[in-house]
Amino acid sequence: MREHAVREISRSRRLWRRAPWSSNSLMRISDRLLATVAIMAVALALLAIPLSATIGTSVYASDRARSEQQHNTYEQWRGTVTTTSQTAPATKEVGAAQKVATWTMNGTERTEPLIDHFSASPGDTITVWTNNDGGQVRPPMDTSLAAFDGVASAVVLCCAAIFGLYITVRITRVFIHRRNLRTWDREWNDMFEQH
Numbered sequence: 001m002r003e004h005a006v007r008e009i010s011r012s013r014r015l016w017r018r019a020p021w022s023s024n025s026l027m028r029i030s031d032r033l034l035a036t037v038a039i040m041a042v043a044l045a046l047l048a049i050p051l052s053a054t055i056g057t058s059v060y061a062s063d064r065a066r067s068e069q070q071h072n073t074y075e076q077w078r079g080t081v082t083t084t085s086q087t088a089p090a091t092k093e094v095g096a097a098q099k100v101a102t103w104t105m106n107g108t109e110r111t112e113p114l115i116d117h118f119s120a121s122p123g124d125t126i127t128v129w130t131n132n133d134g135g136q137v138r139p140p141m142d143t144s145l146a147a148f149d150g151v152a153s154a155v156v157l158c159c160a161a162i163f164g165l166y167i168t169v170r171i172t173r174v175f176i177h178r179r180n181l182r183t184w185d186r187e188w189n190d191m192f193e194q195h
Contacts, residue, residue: 030176037172041165048161056154063146070140079103079128081120082111103128112136 020032020039079101099114099122116138117126131137 028180030179034173034176038169041169045162045165048158048165052154052158052161055157056150056152058150059153060146060150063141063149064143067141067143067146074129074131074137074140077103077105077128077130079126081114081117081122081124081126101126101128105130105134 020035022032080103082100082102099118099120100111101114101117101120102109102111104110114120114126115136116129117124120126127139129137129139
């Protein structure tokens with residue numbers, strides 16, 4: 001137990017001594033630069049968390065507003081899948097349609113290719129959504145999907161930012177290490193050439 005505490009104290013002291021503001025005369029400028037980059041990366045990673053949450057909230061609010069707008073403007077009708085057709089007219093969303101739905105809209109019977117409910121079989125009753133112009137549209141987005149989009153975008157953005165900062169620190173460390181090795185080689189060569 002005591003060894004673990006001593007090890008933790010020595011590790012924290014070591015980290016503190018490697019800080020860029022350390023008065024340690026053995027620290028090279030490159031060591032101070034690496035410590036500064038690491039501290040900046042941690043600060044930016046901490047800043048990425050609320051920034052990602054803000055963007056995720058914005059995505060959720062946008063998706064929810066679009067879903068509510070679609071629920072308010074789209075109309076739904078009960079339709080029946082009537083046939084499976086290879087010759088049904090093509091739509092811009094699905095190309096050559098395979099299944100056709102028939103429904104009555106304002107007293108007029110309509111038959112159009114399905115743009116949703118692709119697993120429906122002939123004879124199944126489905127809900128057909130139409131926009132203000134009477135064109136068939138996909139169902140409005142569910143609000144739970146809007147919440148998922150918001151959370152997913154926040155998590156992905158935060159993870160990408162943290163991963164990018166981690167890679168930046170690792171690349172900086174590699175370049176500084178290579179620079180230090182070249183400097184040591186040059187110093188060794190200079191020392192042996194003098195003798």
